[in-house]
Amino acid sequence: MKKMQLVLVGNGMAGIRTIEELLKLGPDLYDITVFGAEPHGNYNRILLSPVLAGEMSLPEIMLNDLDWYRDKGITLHAGCKVTKIDRARRRVIAEADDGSATEAGYDRLLLATGSTPFIPPIPGRELRGVLGYRDIADTEAMIDAAGKYRHAVVIGAGLLGLEAANGLMLRGMDVTVVHLGEWIMERQLDEAAAGMLQASLEAKGMKFLLARDTEALLPASGEGEARVGAVRFRDGAEIPADLVVVAAGIRPNYALAESAGLYCGSGRVRGIHVSDTLQTVTDPRVYAVGECVAHRGVAYGLVAPLFEQGKVCANHLANLGIGRYEGSVTSTKLKVTGIDVFSAGEFGGGPDTEEIVLHDRQGGVYKRLVLRDSRIVGSVLYGDTADGAWYFQLMKERQDIHELRDHLMFGHSFASTRLGDAGHKGENRAASMPDGAEVCGCNGVCKGTIVKAIKEQGLFSLDEVKKHTKAASSCGSCTGLVEQLLASTVGGAYQAVGTRDKPVCGCTEHSHKVVREAIVKHRLTTREAVFGTLNWKAPDGCEKCRPAINYYLISSFPHEAKDDPQSRFINERAHANIQKDGTYSVVPRMWGGLTTPSELRAIADAAEKYQVPTVKVTGGQRIDLLGVKKEDLPAIWADLNAAGMVSGHAYGKSIRTVKTCVGAEHCRFGTQLAMDMGVKLERMLFDMYAPHKVKLAVSGCPRNCAEAGIKDVGVIGVDSGYELYVGGNGGIKTEVAQYLCKVGSDEEVMEYAGAFLQLYREEGWYLERTCHYLERVGLDHVKARVVADGDSRRALHARLLDALKDARDPWQTSREGDRLRQFIPLALEA
Amino acid sequence: MSNWKLVCPLDHIPRLGARVVRRPAGGDIALFRNADDEVFALHDKCAHKGGPLSQGIVHGRRVSCPLHGWAFTLADGNAVAPDIGSCDTFRVKVEDGRVFLSI
Ligand code: SRM
Ligand SMILES: Cc1cc2nc3c(=O)[nH]c(=O)nc-3n(C[C@H](O)[C@H](O)[C@H](O)COP(=O)(O)OP(=O)(O)OC[C@H]3O[C@@H](n4cnc5c(N)ncnc54)[C@H](O)[C@@H]3O)c2cc1C
Ligand code: SF4
Ligand code: FES
Numbered sequence: 001m002k003k004m005q006l007v008l009v010g011n012g013m014a015g016i017r018t019i020e021e022l023l024k025l026g027p028d029l030y031d032i033t034v035f036g037a038e039p040h041g042n043y044n045r046i047l048l049s050p051v052l053a054g055e056m057s058l059p060e061i062m063l064n065d066l067d068w069y070r071d072k073g074i075t076l077h078a079g080c081k082v083t084k085i086d087r088a089r090r091r092v093i094a095e096a097d098d099g100s101a102t103e104a105g106y107d108r109l110l111l112a113t114g115s116t117p118f119i120p121p122i123p124g125r126e127l128r129g130v131l132g133y134r135d136i137a138d139t140e141a142m143i144d145a146a147g148k149y150r151h152a153v154v155i156g157a158g159l160l161g162l163e164a165a166n167g168l169m170l171r172g173m174d175v176t177v178v179h180l181g182e183w184i185m186e187r188q189l190d191e192a193a194a195g196m197l198q199a200s201l202e203a204k205g206m207k208f209l210l211a212r213d214t215e216a217l218l219p220a221s222g223e224g225e226a227r228v229g230a231v232r233f234r235d236g237a238e239i240p241a242d243l244v245v246v247a248a249g250i251r252p253n254y255a256l257a258e259s260a261g262l263y264c265g266s267g268r269v270r271g272i273h274v275s276d277t278l279q280t281v282t283d284p285r286v287y288a289v290g291e292c293v294a295h296r297g298v299a300y301g302l303v304a305p306l307f308e309q310g311k312v313c314a315n316h317l318a319n320l321g322i323g324r325y326e327g328s329v330t331s332t333k334l335k336v337t338g339i340d341v342f343s344a345g346e347f348g349g350g351p352d353t354e355e356i357v358l359h360d361r362q363g364g365v366y367k368r369l370v371l372r373d374s375r376i377v378g379s380v381l382y383g384d385t386a387d388g389a390w391y392f393q394l395m396k397e398r399q400d401i402h403e404l405r406d407h408l409m410f411g412h413s414f415a416s417t418r419l420g421d422a423g424h425k426g427e428n429r430a431a432s433m434p435d436g437a438e439v440c441g442c443n444g445v446c447k448g449t450i451v452k453a454i455k456e457q458g459l460f461s462l463d464e465v466k467k468h469t470k471a472a473s474s475c476g477s478c479t480g481l482v483e484q485l486l487a488s489t490v491g492g493a494y495q496a497v498g499t500r501d502k503p504v505c506g507c508t509e510h511s512h513k514v515v516r517e518a519i520v521k522h523r524l525t526t527r528e529a530v531f532g533t534l535n536w537k538a539p540d541g542c543e544k545c546r547p548a549i550n551y552y553l554i555s556s557f558p559h560e561a562k563d564d565p566q567s568r569f570i571n572e573r574a575h576a577n578i579q580k581d582g583t584y585s586v587v588p589r590m591w592g593g594l595t596t597p598s599e600l601r602a603i604a605d606a607a608e609k610y611q612v613p614t615v616k617v618t619g620g621q622r623i624d625l626l627g628v629k630k631e632d633l634p635a636i637w638a639d640l641n642a643a644g645m646v647s648g649h650a651y652g653k654s655i656r657t658v659k660t661c662v663g664a665e666h667c668r669f670g671t672q673l674a675m676d677m678g679v680k681l682e683r684m685l686f687d688m689y690a691p692h693k694v695k696l697a698v699s700g701c702p703r704n705c706a707e708a709g710i711k712d713v714g715v716i717g718v719d720s721g722y723e724l725y726v727g728g729n730g731g732i733k734t735e736v737a738q739y740l741c742k743v744g745s746d747e748e749v750m751e752y753a754g755a756f757l758q759l760y761r762e763e764g765w766y767l768e769r770t771c772h773y774l775e776r777v778g779l780d781h782v783k784a785r786v787v788a789d790g791d792s793r794r795a796l797h798a799r800l801l802d803a804l805k806d807a808r809d810p811w812q813t814s815r816e817g818d819r820l821r822q823f824i825p826l827a828l829e830a
Numbered sequence: 831m832s833n834w835k836l837v838c839p840l841d842h843i844p845r846l847g848a849r850v851v852r853r854p855a856g857g858d859i860a861l862f863r864n865a866d867d868e869v870f871a872l873h874d875k876c877a878h879k880g881g882p883l884s885q886g887i888v889h890g891r892r893v894s895c896p897l898h899g900w901a902f903t904l905a906d907g908n909a910v911a912p913d914i915g916s917c918d919t920f921r922v923k924v925e926d927g928r929v930f931l932s933i
Contacts, residue, residue, distance in 0.1 A: 543886070543899070566846040567846075821842060826861070
């Protein structure tokens, strides 16, 4: 079959990102031809600022060099500008730098022509030495001028203008920034933050002229031919200028599209008009992405939204037809080394908004959060921007913040733990860490390695950094730090992916939320049905999505959906924990941490009989037999079963342990029978699978010797009954459990704890511990379903009991029939 | 040259799963079966830190190691980018529903 022809006009960041996404989805769908007016491959335009500042070099900012196009079989016409689109004949006509003409036919056309700097109609704008700031050529011209001349004037104190001014200053020029507005970066900053920013730029030597209207650019008197020499303002004042950089805004580059009869709007909203599928509203064969586009009346000027557009566009180009682009919320960050500024959303506020402000003039820190209806709608941060990504995420996800409000201002680490954090989430100022500092403790990855990979490989997202450097890919506690490094390295181009809409894995566009809801709504009971309904890209998924889907199926339809062992991680398939040498560990259940002499004797016998190298008391009040050969597992289980013991599920995303203290059974302070309560809970929950592992503890009094404060469900006996706590965690992210309610009887403890865990089982996303689940849905939601509404609580509890009604010991069932086979090695026939 | 050795019936390897073949001289072989009933044989030793690949999760024509999640292409034993490394492969064939290895 002949492939379809796809032509891309504009070899820039948005266009090529779309092609990359398309190649991932359908590598063989199209013959691709790319026209680019610039004589280069695709480079990271954002990093022109560090290049100008002398912090990076041009080769370092290439994203796709010419070899890339060759490897992918893409025809690239670099230095070749498309001058005409003939939509009737479906051809584009281009002119190369040397004047020669090229033509190409298309079945689908993708326009990504970016934007052009806006140069206001000031007399003298045609003089030599007057530049916009957009591409490599502009940057090289500035570097060249900096080597020869002294005075630079930058018109416009927005992001681009300040980055240009900073670069020129670092290259030794005397730089004056001229700005029409009352304060700098007025489209991103409020007056207070702008004032602080201006002061610190002035301290570096930058000069500012605010509220100045430029009247004319004047030619230099000495130089015979027309090069700029000075800038004159409307008030008559003049300043010398050998170089003028005009950064007064950008305009979508839609001239080509308009000349081809594609609708490009009128009045204020100009740009190639596209629908939510990124097709032009005029011609469905023609797609457009990037800064040249107007989507729902908005033209974006930052990379992150353009990449989102590219993703959706690629999906439609690949004929998959999933996903709509519905617009983006953006944030900005100034890339001037040593200065941290961040802003997002409606930072200016309005009549119906409230604000929280922290202003430390001496310390150089200013933070302002704008709230409406208990949600963040805007933020401005100056001096300490470490929490920018967190505020931005709360804003994007429209999260209700009223529970956090008191400590919101003090940042994520403080708000989420307040008691310190074993992980590095709370570590501030990734930017100021030395390059050699270790960021990821699990994989031994240093800051320098990560920053280098981000720059050299052109990484923009957390997932990409994980793949390329392994940082944050194991326990995940350094995720926050890595996000900060991304934010400080790529500036506004980095947008934290909302956990809510993050795809489950590379096999799908859909989030856990969408997948879960689809399973319940359409009553999908097999993996095949899920993959079919949701258009999975890989026929049998991968090691990330299969376990998640398997869990969703069996938790949604307990006695109907069939468990798929091949979709479980090895530990759950072998009912034992795999060790680094390929042997396994065996942990029999000790209900509530209690055991008997005969159980201990059976354990001792088994350890000797199977030559178990290590016997250890675990942190969960039971005994671990470590180093058992896989083929011995069925036999050791049979011995333990014979002594009345069952699996401890130490390996599963399932109920683990219920820790207890000695309680009123023995302790002189005990108010409740903690051991008895613990055993009852553990028996109720036997064989319960969940999104992640689940641990409980019961203490007999508030001295809390069972450490109930860091458990998924903690129960603390008091004189009049029990206090219940939920969502604690003692692992990666130490989290103190939150108080749920107080109850009077053992039956109520079982009902409330059971209902909470069932709610988590039904609503939690795979690999989300209860503390993460709670952070997402809020304690109020849980209280409403579990405490306030008795019918809801009883129904949840009943569903839990129903799901567990015929639970059997997996150590018993895995010895039955075919299931035994996986433990027996094959031999070769002689 | 017929050094093909019978190992087991195809349906003794679970779909999207694996079995271990023990060699008297040591060096286990992992025998994989994918969704399309293709069978592959790899040295059961991950190129990363020696994890038993037979205990991994099979998807498409790949397996992900159980220890730290590196993925390998079953047909040639090469690690999937950005990881680098490879595992030895063995010739394997299925005839009349029976699996044979050549070693
Ligand atoms: C055996 C044990 C250590 C010990 O010798 O004491 C242990 C061993 C492992 N833990 Fe643990 N954890 C053990 C108690 C704990 C505890 C303490 C507790 O349960 O009271 C914690 C902190 C409490 C908590 O979970 O909130 C703990 C937090 C973790 C975490 C971090 C979980 C988190 O959400 O932050 C992991 C990683 C994971 O699950 O993804 C983990 C993962 C592991 C794994 C399964 C790593 C792995 O995937 O292979 C270890 C298996 C070793 C093996 O092969 O047996 N282990 N682990 C403990 C078994 C308890 C039991 O009887 O079941
Ligand atoms: C100095 C600088 C710093 C920046 N910093 C940041 C930042 O920190 N964060 C951030 O998010 N964004 C930043 N940006 C903005 C970001 O670079 C742009 O949003 C992004 O590059 C736009 O992508 P695009 O593909 O739409 O356009 P471009 O990347 O501009 O690509 C368009 C390409 O199309 C070509 N073209 C145009 N017309 C034709 C034609 N007729 N035929 C052939 N080719 C044509 C152009 O030559 C150009 O190469 C910065 C921009 C600059 C200039
Ligand atoms: S047992 Fe737990 S803490 Fe110890 S090394 Fe393993 S995962 Fe880490
Ligand atoms: S041993 Fe296989 S991934 Fe580490």
